[in-house]
Amino acid sequence: MRDAATPPAPTHLDPAELRTLDAHWRAANYLAVGQIYLMANPLLTEPLRPEHIKPRLLGHWGTSPGLNLVHTHLNRVIKARDLEALCVWGPGHGGPAVLANSWLDGTYGETYPDVGRDRSGMERLFRQFSFPGGVPSHVAPETPGSIHEGGELGYSLTHAYGAAFDNPRLLVACVIGDGEAETGPLAASWHATKFLDPVHDGAVLPILHLNGYKIANPAVLARIPHDELDALLRGYGHDPLYVVGNDPATVHDALAAAMDRALDRIGDIQRRARSGGETERPHWPAIVLRTPKGWTGPREVDGLPVEGTWRAHQVPLAGVRDHVDHRHQLEAWLRSYRPEELFDASGAPRPDVLACVPEGSRRLGASPHANGGLLLRELPLPPLERHAVEVDKPGTVLHEPTRVLGGMLRAVMAATARRRDFRVVGPDETASNRLEALYEATGKAWQAETVGTDEHLSHDGRVMEVLSEHLCQGWLEGYLLTGRHGLFSSYEAFAHIVDSMVNQHIKWLRTARRLPWRRPIASLNYLLTSHVWRQDHNGFSHQDPGFVDHVLNKSPEVVRVYLPPDANTLLCVAEHALRSRDYVNVIVAGKQPCFDWLTLEEARAHCARGAGAWTWAGTEDDGEPDAVLACAGDVPTQETLAAASLLRRHLPELAVRVVNVVDMARLLPPGEHPHGMPDFEYDALFTPDKPVIFAYHGYPWLIHRLCYRRTGHPHLHVRGYRERGTTTTPFDMVVRNDLDRYRLVMDVVDRVPGLGVRAVALRQAMADARTRHHAWIREHGTDLPEVADWTWTG
């Protein structure tokens, strides 16, 4: 080990405490190794035989001793200071460590009674780990005390901050692996120091664990000079403390001292801020822990160094079942922890081992914050009547839907002013997305410097703006997982930045829903706006409606997608989303002026059905229509209603039904999604055999993917975005992608048989209008007056 700083002499801990801490650490290490290797003989009451060893050795040893060390020392300070604490384990692929600690503190056995603190429980703990039908090798929803999946790396610190916001009594420790520290999201997360309010938020204690190696490579932060690392952490706004070594007693002492110093400083910071005296942004402590990878494991295997190297990353000794030398080495490794001192004959941990463990809900495995549903309160939502817009006649009045929503969100923000359990996050776009009414009820969280031209910044604001979708997503996830509510408003195209994060959150929810002890949490709600059809300022680079496709690939019990066509339907959808639990709700809605089609009452009824015919817009009688004009999304709805108007005027004998879809999952069969529409209902709405021209907001094939099993699918013709994007006017965008009113009319005429000469003339007129559009826009740079001035006339 390269000692960047000399650790203090072992003087912080008294010998008895050092002994009990070390006993706890050894016990956790023993249990971690046991999980990776053993399926029987957990207490080593007999020599290891092949049949004690699992046939498939899977898991990550390398990070486990470090996690065990941190957990042991968190136990100590939690108990000594009666702390309310949570820990986010960034290197959560070291699942054996966190499971070992949860088993030791008793929470595992309380959660899963057949895995209690006795011999048979220990055997089950070992066997189930990474075993088919057992538990994942990572920290996961199944792990008591966890809010952070140890899968994809990069999100520990942003989750930790999310958990700390509006939890003023909470300490959130966060172990960051030196591998994870190389990721973008983690690198950006450090700057959350500028967003954490020492008065209303809890504290985050980052513990950067430098064990030097990833799977196969050194880690960057472990291989820069001490001065550079120190500068980096100070640059992030931290006051770092260093713990370095490979001698257990020395490291125990240094880590205990560092934790005490860190917690003393956190206490000082909070006291000063909360007494009202201090308004300067504090320099929060952070701990750098530099210990060997796979510490206490095999030093060498087959002549190659393992401890302290990348070879310790997963399973240091392979072929243990068949290879007697390796089996002996494993046994010696296990016995090096002196299990007989740690567990009694029944398999229970001895009192020394448990001396540092806190009690009840103070245990990290039992924190109610890690099972947020326990703490969740119903969100106080205002009556929508207060925020709905008046609609006397459809398609004549314009509102910016997200601005209308902003009024409702302002009311929610105001109603939670004391409770502080609602936040809105977004990458610098809350006002751009027309939600600025929020600022009448709260500010934007900001602890950095301010100048006179700033607006709406405040230490205690509950709107969070940072130009990082990763941070927005991670903060909100951490906030929701600890039992609060929120909304993420984003440009539609850039939601893809968090594709992989939402994957992981959906996986978390899908698994958590199946665990009876995990209580439902508030849904993760996206408002995707500044959408593909209205990128007037930005063009092609900002045009991508595919987040919906991405989300609809995932577990149907979790995902919901809504495309409200106007302001009142947006209100209804948002109310539903904010009330819901354990979902990921994706709402796509425009921020530009958009016609209002439905009164609040009509919007409620429409949203309750999720999809329905707008009989006032069509021309059908009681019988079956000749064609269906279906639509989903605000711009396609406008074009569809304009097409319906044209058909009404020019081909009144044609019976056209207009169908609007708000809830995309309604299109799926019931077996594929809980919201799926039965076939008889689908057939009644869309007909089994008439042409359906579906104007859809996004990639057209999504509609085919949802509807391919329906009887009427061969008659379904979808228009949508086909990557024909550029910098142009809104109407030119729909023309380029063949989603415009003229094209939709042509599509109907092309598909309904037996139309006469008037239809031929209409088709030609529509084609001419498109030609006229192209000429006009080249000349004027604006839309045809007949389009720009259009209102719905029925």
Next chain:
Amino acid sequence: MRDAATPPAPTHLDPAELRTLDAHWRAANYLAVGQIYLMANPLLTEPLRPEHIKPRLLGHWGTSPGLNLVHTHLNRVIKARDLEALCVWGPGHGGPAVLANSWLDGTYGETYPDVGRDRSGMERLFRQFSFPGGVPSHVAPETPGSIHEGGELGYSLTHAYGAAFDNPRLLVACVIGDGEAETGPLAASWHATKFLDPVHDGAVLPILHLNGYKIANPAVLARIPHDELDALLRGYGHDPLYVVGNDPATVHDALAAAMDRALDRIGDIQRRARSGGETERPHWPAIVLRTPKGWTGPREVDGLPVEGTWRAHQVPLAGVRDHVDHRHQLEAWLRSYRPEELFDASGAPRPDVLACVPEGSRRLGASPHANGGLLLRELPLPPLERHAVEVDKPGTVLHEPTRVLGGMLRAVMAATARRRDFRVVGPDETASNRLEALYEATGKAWQAETVGTDEHLSHDGRVMEVLSEHLCQGWLEGYLLTGRHGLFSSYEAFAHIVDSMVNQHIKWLRTARRLPWRRPIASLNYLLTSHVWRQDHNGFSHQDPGFVDHVLNKSPEVVRVYLPPDANTLLCVAEHALRSRDYVNVIVAGKQPCFDWLTLEEARAHCARGAGAWTWAGTEDDGEPDAVLACAGDVPTQETLAAASLLRRHLPELAVRVVNVVDMARLLPPGEHPHGMPDFEYDALFTPDKPVIFAYHGYPWLIHRLCYRRTGHPHLHVRGYRERGTTTTPFDMVVRNDLDRYRLVMDVVDRVPGLGVRAVALRQAMADARTRHHAWIREHGTDLPEVADWTWTG
């Protein structure tokens, strides 16, 4: 402005140089404002009238004066030092600035002859900007000298490094906005200092532009104390230089001095390293430029401050066409640059303006590195015969396909040892993904500290490993866009981390392909391995096959997706991908032992067709089969062939065709993708009316989305991954997702009419085998011996 450091007295530049630099800057500013506002009267030869103003005012002024300043000063040092330079413009939404400079240096008019350096060219430059049918408001492929779309933020610095690798004579300047600096990818990019080799790579000069505000909020790095910012940059490994101010003459002088100091240092660093003396990682210079947002624009508009605030972000003066006061203010603003001193009566820039502009390919707009196809050389690929595996009989020998590919990549790496135009990037997984043969030809790039247990690290390595998919992607994009070749190997699930980055790259390629002056570049090649079916160590969190779905939503002229079923097909596909141009090729292939099905010759023929019947595997005669077993992907292919074997043995009278699909786009109709298969061919291969049981690697509905227009689509039944993931054995994974051999046999039996009693018995036997599997795995944690020991017997 808050002065964090006192700028030096204006002593660096002589007065004449200062005057010409300022003239260039004023000219660029004038042209930027003109682009945002004007469609006529470009030289202000008459007072501004409404019809001179564009009807829609779109664009970003705020960052433009800063970009113009940097461009002006880059011109100066390029000319003075005869530098080969490229600039990546992070705040590329300031398109008007980069376009203005390209017009000034003459490259714009050379690229687009009707937009030359005269009055009519200037008028076209103004009018086309953000105008329908014109050019995007951002830096984009259309912009000469650019390799970086100014759309989604975060990737400038990683692109800059990608451009610098293996370009030892190149200086890559990179302007980083303080907004962009908040993103995760940018935050991580700073650490590329540990990967840049001063001997074989060029230099990157980051210029962090702190103008203080984003769209609506202050920027974090602009609002931390100077000491903290300085520590941060030193922590990243830089030696920062500061330029601060709002007085043009002072800032010109300070920036010129800083650029000279930075370039002197870069020269020193490179000389010392290249002379062989210095092996310590250098501290590269970086410039921090702190100037007002919207500098030189309106100070106030309607009584509210604009210059130096977020209000300057886009269009500071709105309604200029209708609002006479605003129009007068715009005119005064434009005249403040004294256009009559800058342009002659013909509209050409005066000599003073152009005094700092370099010539020929030294101009930033004309750098051949920014049109990488100009520099691209054919990659020397080895004969595949040297790397192919022997296949005497299908399905009896196992190879790890990616390991076989590793041999081929080693040969490419060796053949490019002197040329240095091929790199392999990956997040710490090159060895895990079995490509370690590469290390026989090169090392892993690493400039940070090393210790004795490290392996394969070298200063000049051309394998790039960092635990950040964002950096891998950005480095490779920058490398390819500047005319080199490469491969990105990633865990399949975590490719989603770069979903939004690949979107932008696909958009870039799609646009660049339509510009005749942009020469084709090497394709961006993904090898997705450690795929969904083989996550034995990791389970659900690592299981996601959706990257293919994501990519297939994008421009079909750019995207290609290949699922080679074995080692030899992987070689053929990789050869094709590495030879191709202007594509994004996604190759999904396993790293675990996999049966070899095809000889090299057969693999070549199969890949050339992209999809074909494996007659040796089926039981069909000359006529139409009774059923088709189709497959795509290595694991589904294995299960399909196992199912075919079972059917051959137990229902030999059934005519089964086995079809394997390598090139997914073949399934699309020809109108939807250049590789699309004509209907007659599809019908001949899959039959128009027989049941097709399609075992697919990923989400099953993708196959429906590709095939829904085919005649036989109602008979298509797809099995694939349905989010039923967990930590378990490979075979249990396919059983859980109903993709196993037994289920496939049942699917056939269920769908072929008129099968007799033997089929009923077979179906029952298959169901029993699945039950037996469930019991066995619970007990043993392994797969049924009949599955584990299976080989293909025909």
